[in-house]
Amino acid sequence: MQKNPAAPAAASPPAARRDFLKQGCAACLGLAAVGTPAAIGTRVFLDPLTRQTTAESFVKVTTLDTLPEDGTPVQYPVLADRRDAWTKFSQVPIGAVFLQRQSKDKLLALSVVCPHAGCFVDYEEDKQSFLCPCHNSLFLKDGGLKDQDSPSPRPLDTLEVQVRNRNEVWVRFQDFQLGIKEKKPVA
Amino acid sequence: MIKQVLAWVDNRTGLGRFTEAFLFQNIPGGSRWRYVWGTLLLYMFLLQAITGFFLWTAYSPSTQTAWESIHYVQHEMVGGWILRGLHHFGAQAFVVVLVLHLLQMVIYGVYRAPREVNFWLVLGLLPLAIAMSATGWLLPYDQHGFWASRVPIGIMGVTPVLGPWLQKVAMGGSSFGHHTLTHFLALHAGLLPLCVALVIGAHYYLTRKHGFADVSKDCACPDEKYFPAQFLKDAAACLAVFIVLLAFVVVPALQHPNLAPGVHLGAPADPSEQYSAARPEWFMLFLFQFLKYFPGGTEVWGAMVIPGFIGTIVALMPFVAKWKHGHRFNVLFIGTLLLAAITLGRIAVNEDNKDETYLTAKAQAVVAGERIRQLTTERGIPPSGAAALLRDDPYTQGPKLFAKNCASCHRFDGHDGTGHHPLTTWTVRQGETWETVAEFRFMKPEQLRDLNKDLSTRALKTGDNLTVPVRPWAPDLKGFGSREWIAGLLDPAQVDGAHYYGGTKFKDGKMSKWVKKNATPEKAEDLKKVIAALSAEAKLKSQIGADKADAELIKQGRALMTGDLACTDCHSFGKKDPDATAPDLTAYGSRGWITRFISNPSHPDFYGKRNDRMQSFADKQILDAKQIGLLADWLRGEWYVPPKSVAK
Structure with a gap:
């Protein structure tokens, strides 16, 4: 900016206003120059927030015959096609599920993910309960909380389960938000 | 000259003065x-x-x-x-x-x-x-x-x-x-x-x-x-x-x-x-332990609010120090914090060292880490990544598949494949004694007493709860198809024991009777030939040398199987016998035989309608072809072994 040497000294209030305008413009221009690329970058970075995960559909996990008659829960890996950013994986393990018979035809599917901090729980045969190896949350065989002081805020998450074609066990595999009392699917 | 250059640089950048002030700063005392x-x-x-x-x-x-x-x-x-x-x-x-x-x-x-x-x-x-x-x-x-x-x-x-x-x-x-x-x-x-x-x-x-x-x-x-x-x-x-x-x-x-x-x-x-x-890094173990004390839904207190509050107090220390005894309070506070963190960390370590799940997982991690190194060093890693290598490795997957699918009846060298000896609780019924309970589970009464030390000094009463090993209902498959394994099967002392037919409905079956009647010391030489011949059917890699060296013995053994010893009265051997009532001995113990057997043991080639209780793993879609293959390879002891230079 060039100063006008001819500017009369008497015009001091407008000069102050002009200065203020100049300062304001300088700040705005600077902000725009730095802020715009930063905003574009941030938008890209936040892309996962606005990316809708396709609603999980039912996945075939196993067959009825593999489930012990006595109702002991068994862990099965869940295989499905999975898209991770640019890679399309076909039939890879995307998680695991505990299945058990509650009666001859009634099945219970429990997510293996501890609702506390996301570790996988183990089934302890002798205690007839699920134990999380991370912070010792203990769950009953039906997934319920064993005691009120358990670090887990809610029972193990149940998953929808269907028997198709007489023998095939299909599970609607979902992740749920951790650490909260209510069971909310991860968006 | 150099001095001039340095002076020029200092004049233009101030670097020299800065360096001097930095390097030669006075330290009082x-x-x-x-x-x-x-x-x-x-x-x-x-x-x-x-x-x-x-x-x-x-x-x-x-x-x-x-x-x-x-x-x-x-x-x-x-x-x-x-x-x-x-x-x-x-x-x-x-x-x-x-x-x-x-x-x-x-x-x-x-x-x-x-x-x-x-x-x-x-x-x-x-x-x-x-x-x-x-x-x-x-x-x-x-x-x-x-x-x-x-x-x-x-x-x-x-x-x-x-x-x-x-x-x-x-x-x-x-x-x-x-x-x-x-x-x-x-x-x-x-x-x-x-x-x-x-x-x-x-x-x-x-x-x-x-x-x-x-x-x-x-x-x-x-x-x-x-x-x-x-x-x-x-x-x-x-x-x-x-x-x-x-x-x-x-x-x-x-x-x-x-x-x-x-x-x-x-x-x-x-x-x-x-x-x-x-587990987190050791210096974060205290927080890990701390979180265990927060019941569900309150962990935001343990993980954020309380640590944040403590951090704020520490941050305010410069101002606290202005009060009388403020500095002492600060020293005491930070000392207490450190002590509490160390104590919590130690509790976490102690709990882990007593935790069997943790210790097993830790030990298995070392084994898996070593195994993946063996798998990759010589052969490299495929583009799909190293995790797939472990998923396709019989040495890694075999024990897990066995423990999950087979160990409810079979054993592998006495354990469930992973080295774990499954135990269960048995409630004593009327008339049972240490001896009868032990006998049913193929063990000595002393072993049973050792497992139940608190009861071991008295006689059993109805309703006592005993810790007992799960009873094996089917043969122990370690070394299946090998000469040692077949020798045990043809041993009158072992054929109806825990390792072979003891837990099955074939305990007093034809095979068992045949062995007891015919496997006499006088026939030891013949049996040796038959064992070599039958075992050669498996084409085990571990026996390639022995099979080659004993070619003559094997030839004689094959003749005995169809001839004097009359195995082919019940079994097919070499050619299909439509009247065979016992499992086909052609290619017995080979990879193909084992995979077909696991797929469907009730097939007429095997046990047919006389099958005891083994599932048809493929027909019922319990296991897929790949898993059955992994199991067969593992049972046969065949997996990738790196050359000596890599394995060290």
Whole structure:
């Protein structure tokens, strides 16, 4: 900016206003120059927030015959096609599920993910309960909380389960938000 | 000439004056060991920056290449294991130096005016260091890093309001994937080190601005310049720390020359394989233990509110110190904190050392880590990544498949395939004694008493609860098809025992009777030939040599099977006999025979309608062809074994 040497000294209030305008413009221009690329970058970075995960559909996990008659829960890996950013994986393990018979035809599917901090729980045969190896949350065989002081805020998450074609066990595999009392699917 | 150049540079940049002021700053009362902390912290950062940079040059952040690239650094690149080891232990040393420095600042009251900001800077380094550590742990993408990182990410999710969004941004999606690694790398190697550098730089600048702190009043020590007096002490301290770190890396390698050197790199991350020994770094164990005491839904208190509150109190120390006894309170407070953290950490370690799940998982991780190294060293890693190699490895998958699908009836060398001896509780019924219970479970009464020490001195009463091994209902399959295994089957003393037909409905069946009647000492020579002949059908790799050497014996054995010993009265052998009532002995124990048998033991070629209770694993879709193949290979003891030079 060039100063006008001819500017009369008497015009001091407008000069102050002009200065203020100049300062304001300088700040705005600077902000725009730095802020715009930063905003574009941030938008890209936040892309996962606005990316809708396709609603999980039912996945075939196993067959009825593999489930012990006595109702002991068994862990099965869940295989499905999975898209991770640019890679399309076909039939890879995307998680695991505990299945058990509650009666001859009634099945219970429990997510293996501890609702506390996301570790996988183990089934302890002798205690007839699920134990999380991370912070010792203990769950009953039906997934319920064993005691009120358990670090887990809610029972193990149940998953929808269907028997198709007489023998095939299909599970609607979902992740749920951790650490909260209510069971909310991860968006 | 040189002087002129230097003068010119100084005139244009001011660099000379700055260097002089920096290097030759006066230290009132002379140099001290106590003053090395600031420099040491700077040095630890430099060490991490240097080693980290070179690790970065070889690292590739994606789920199919992260583990693989670190594996390559660790096991293939010259000196890679030392580089990674230094970075690994340097990270921990950084935290240790930081905490000690903070402690020293509080104890010596170095936080007092005008050094408050300096104190806060050091305090601010603490969360930054933890963030560095938390992001760095995931990067190798092994089982340990993967599972240990899920917990802080999970905890992030309980942040009020913002939780789920924070989580998603950190992970770069709704589950762990490529973008989790690219994000963590950008944080770990970009943003966070920049912040740490700025904070340490500011800390160092302020230290010099305010001068070295405590001038002892009663000491007549002469002043010294920073260089060389204090510089020497600083350099010595840095080098000492470095040597200790190097020792941490190198000494274990020297102690165990038969193992691959360097910090443990576990098996590649597998989202469907729980790793039960996932723990945070040792210096975060106290928080891990602390969180166990918070019942569901309140962990935001344990993970954020309380630590945040304590952090605020520590940050306010410079002001608290102005009160009477304020400084004493501060020292006491920080001492108590440290003691509490150490105690919590020790509790966590003690609990883990008693936890069987944890110890087993830990031991298995070492085995899996070693196995994946064997699998990859000679053959390289396919583009799909190393996790797939483990999934296709009979040595790794066989025991798990056996334990899950077979061990409810069969045993493998007495255990369930994974080395675990399944136990159960038995409620004693009317009339049962130690002897009858033990006999039913194929054990001696003394062994049963050993398992139930509290009851062992008295007779059993109805309703007593005994710990007993699960009864095997089918043969022990260790060495199935081998000469030893078949020899045991043809031994009258063993055929109806726990290892063979003892638990099955064939206990008193035709085979059992035949063995008891015909396998007499006089026929030992014939039986030896038959054993060799039948075992040769399996074409076991472990018996190639023996099969070749005994070709004549095998020929005679085959003749005996169809001739004098009359195996073919019941079994098919060589050619299909439509009237055969017992399993086909053609290719008995071979890979094809075993896979067909597991697929459908009730097939007429095998047990047909007389099948005891074994499932048709393929026909009922319990196992797929690949899994059955893995089981067969494992039972036959056939898996990839690296050449001697690699296995060491």
